[in-house]
Amino acid sequence: MIEQVLANGLIVGTIYALTALGFTIIYRTVRFFHFAHGVVYACGAYFAYSVLRIAYSGGGPPLHEATADLRYATTWVVAIFAGVIGAGVLGVVIDRLVYKPLRKRKAPNLVFLLASFGVFIFIQNLLQLIFGAQILTIRAGPVKEGHHFLGAVITDVQILILVVSSLLSVALWVFMQKAKLGKAMRAVADDRLAASVVGINPERIILAAFAIGSALAGAAGILISLETNIEPTMGMNAILKGIIASIIGGIGSIPGAMFGGLFLGIAENLGIWKISAGWKDCIAFVILIAFLLLRPGGIMGIKTEKEQL
């Protein structure tokens, strides 16, 4: 039983980690809470859904059949690209349309946070208007029996989630360490003024952060919708968990976002197992408060005195 609990925790944890990573990449660069990240995540799922819906009126083909039929596979590839790239573009558009004008006016952080809530609600309502408030699904077809692995049962889809999100996390980490743009993004996160003094254009880095961070949110939204249903309000839970994971990992830290996500996923599932499923979200907040009180720097021990919301 504990094996299954850990496996479930790990799977949902990688999704939290992806959401937290995207959130963190953006937070490090702009230094405010981009709450609308949650709705970008939802849009990723809806973009993919739309492609499948257009290709097959009445829901997409089952993913596990995609490997058998080349036509299915192509549609899925297109759908995933639409979701990931669409989300990336959406993040950039939000920045250019809403945050950039605020930056020009040197607005205080609270204004950015409020604007971000506004964007969140606006786009969420837009999703409701276009797709309706009801639950939709992009994982058509029967649920296949899972594989037995170290005492846990894991489905093909769950393996896919694990592999893809791990690969994305590692790829991001390598990019940030090795690529010139990744280094420049770290430089801006480290010291914005010093970054411009060496010739880095902060606006370009902000653009890259929104593009990459939002694409990660889109990927997370698609991955989760392979496992559960999609609905317009799905972004709220996602961003709350993403932010909690970022804070317990150590706000602004990339490894922190990864560990925080995994930690949160596993802790939540242990809680569900020991207490009850109804307490899931409560457990997340209890963990958050415990960290804020006992270890405000998070797992990575980030110094927070300079940070503000």
Next chain:
Amino acid sequence: MLLDVRDLTARYGAVVALKNVSFHVGEGEIVAMIGPNGAGKSTALKAVSGVLQTTDGTIENGKILFEGKSIKGLTTNELVGRGISLAPEGRRVFTTMTVLENLQMGAYKRKDKASVSQDMDMVLTLFPPLKGRTKQKACTLSTGEQQMLAIGRALMQRPKILLADEPSLGLSPNFVELIFDKFTEINKNGTTILLVEQNASEALRISHRAYVFSIGEIVLSDSGRNLRRNPDVQKTFLGA
């Protein structure tokens, strides 16, 4: 004339930090700016390097000409492309990045890989303490080593003019002398230097010319040697 600043007035909100200040720097010169705290020396460097606008400051009027062209209003990252490079007050190295990465970031705008790696060697030779520490995070360096890194990072841009704001801040006397000797060396290799300093005696020792600031104005300007002999300067800045 490499840099020519005329009638510059700059303010932070209601605070006027510079009033009609004019100064210039010729190619190949080392020019120093000295003066008491709050006199406006850093503001002058910030205005030239474009940092002023990003730190709540504004240039109210005046001209800033670099190689004969106006550079007023250009952003800091654009000015780097023109050959103006700042080693800011308080070092501001990237503390979470390694020494090597800091230097690489210094060359961010440059595409010529071969000469970048040449300059990397040059900087590491100029500052031997950095050489064995290229893999170390910058936050693990001592203040003096961080100052070397800040100057080295600015040099990695291969600037036409190096602006240095209080490079001797927080350094022990031996180190101060060393840093200033390095400036002479950098200058001999062809880089023009504009220097802001609290340590007037060292600054005047190495500079060709100097400006004395007081409450937002330039009150004196002469060669470094003459200023060192000036009784007023001696009384106020050289502790004589």
